[in-house]
Amino acid sequence: MAITPAFDQASRAQMPALKVAILGFGTVGSAVARILCDQPAHSPLRLTHVYNRNVERKRVDWVTGDVCWSSNIDEVLASDADIIVELIGGMDPAHEWISRALTSGKSVVTANKKLIAKHGPELSALACKHGAALSFGASVAGGVPVIDALQEGLAGDQLYKVSGILNGTCNYILTKIESEGISFEEALVEAQRAGFAEADPTDDVDGFDARSKLVILSRIGLKAIVQPEQIHCDSIRRIGAIDFTYSHELGCTIRQISRAERREGQIYAAVQPALVPIDSPMAHITGSLNIVLSSGKYGGQTAFSGHGAGGHSTAVAVVSDLLDIARGRSGDNVRPQIAADVLPVTGNFTSAHYLRFTVHDRPGIVAAIANTLAAHSINIDALLQKPGYNKDALPFVVTLEQCPTEQLEAAMRDLRKLDFLVHAPLTMPILTKEL
Ligand SMILES: NC(=O)c1ccc[n+]([C@@H]2O[C@H](COP(=O)([O-])OP(=O)(O)OC[C@H]3O[C@@H](n4cnc5c(N)ncnc54)[C@H](OP(=O)(O)O)[C@@H]3O)[C@@H](O)[C@H]2O)c1
Numbered sequence: 242m243a244i245t246p247a248f249d250q251a252s253r254a255q256m257p258a259l260k261v262a263i264l265g266f267g268t269v270g271s272a273v274a275r276i277l278c279d280q281p282a283h284s285p286l287r288l289t290h291v292y293n294r295n296v297e298r299k300r301v302d303w304v305t306g307d308v309c310w311s312s313n314i315d316e317v318l319a320s321d322a323d324i325i326v327e328l329i330g331g332m333d334p335a336h337e338w339i340s341r342a343l344t345s346g347k348s349v350v351t352a353n354k355k356l357i358a359k360h361g362p363e364l365s366a367l368a369c370k371h372g373a374a375l376s377f378g379a380s381v382a383g384g385v386p387v388i389d390a391l392q393e394g395l396a397g398d399q400l401y402k403v404s405g406i407l408n409g410t411c412n413y414i415l416t417k418i419e420s421e422g423i424s425f426e427e428a429l430v431e432a433q434r435a436g437f438a439e440a441d442p443t444d445d446v447d448g449f450d451a452r453s454k455l456v457i458l459s460r461i462g463l464k465a466i467v468q469p470e471q472i473h474c475d476s477i478r479r480i481g482a483i484d485f486t487y488s489h490e491l492g493c494t495i496r497q498i499s500r501a502e503r504r505e506g507q508i509y510a511a512v513q514p515a516l517v518p519i520d521s522p523m524a525h526i527t528g529s530l531n532i533v534l535s536s537g538k539y540g541g542q543t544a545f546s547g548h549g550a551g552g553h554s555t556a557v558a559v560v561s562d563l564l565d566i567a568r569g570r571s572g573d574n575v576r577p578q579i580a581a582d583v584l585p586v587t588g589n590f591t592s593a594h595y596l597r598f599t600v601h602d603r604p605g606i607v608a609a610i611a612n613t614l615a616a617h618s619i620n621i622d623a624l625l626q627k628p629g630y631n632k633d634a635l636p637f638v639v640t641l642e643q644c645p646t647e648q649l650e651a652a653m654r655d656l657r658k659l660d661f662l663v664h665a666p667l668t669m670p671i672l673t674k675e676l
Pocket of ligand 1: 264
């Protein structure tokens, strides 16, 4: 399908609607179908195919009778559909099916962050080669139109930093621990009950989902091609109510922060739980909300926030991409392909740090910790200890003055050898308002 170079109301009205095939009739796929079936008669989009394995069990009465329900992917990819909407998720077979669709000149819209993080540049090049569009506005922050905002709205700036709270599951869990004083495990069960966490929460709580989104934001915002596995991830599994108690004393709260910065020909990037000041924009993001902050050389900081997941908000982003294609503008193909550099990646940010120790109490512990840190030229800023804990598993917190992460890691290798530890110390960066 050739994409119309510019949207023209008069000619658009005479053009037949673009035919849309949805692959995957799950949470997002069915919500997209709902919106498409609810379009006005003169809509430039028409749902023509729904594909799913064992599709018969997916049939619903609100989809009009002329839509073809199929479990045969070859039939759908060879059909006269103009746009394929990939909503099955995962790497394979989504990668193969998107490649086949683009190669045959069909445009593709996807919400698949994992796939776009890994194969986005290659698939965008394929789209360009075949005169098709590839749009993935729903892949980061669900219904928050941040991809379009970075690519279009802030195109006039030179962005050097993107950061945010990109995973609603982690944010829900952390804010539950904070507000109810419960454990990580209890908060996870609540998140699963409320439908905010999968039965296997690994991708979310260990940071891999946010990492995929950070890769996409780095490419779109910072014009840097980064591979997901190059980005350091720390899990939120070890965060407990006690960490919120201590971080509140420090004027902070804890959020899973994803950040990437283009500096001196490198990308600094990490996904990790971090202390953020209580009066920062990140601290105000509670429950399953998302926020993305971008920093530009000329325009300063811009914030985008809203519902980062959920069938309907994600479907809105998918349908917006479809309408964008129908208007003749689209993801990567109509605008010239965005030049992005392959840059080395480091997680060696410099910041203050929070260290939580749990020890078998005995004299000399603080001196041993201070000496180990001093041997690595790291200064202690403060020591916080709440009364009333069992001496066999006594928690206390040490905060450190600013140092590079690599310097801290070297010190941690020695600290972990100390024989009074109940378990390895927990470390988190303490970020400033600007991150
Ligand atoms: N849900 C959200 O809030 C959200 C937000 C942002 C982005 N996304 C992204 O949107 C995509 C879809 O997510 P979702 O939540 O809608 O997932 P979902 O509810 O699990 O739906 C996926 C659908 O695709 C079908 N499917 C999966 N693999 C298939 C295969 N190999 N062959 C045929 N059909 C297959 C599934 O069929 P079965 O019923 O047989 O399993 C299911 O109907 C993912 O890439 C996800 O990361 C989701």
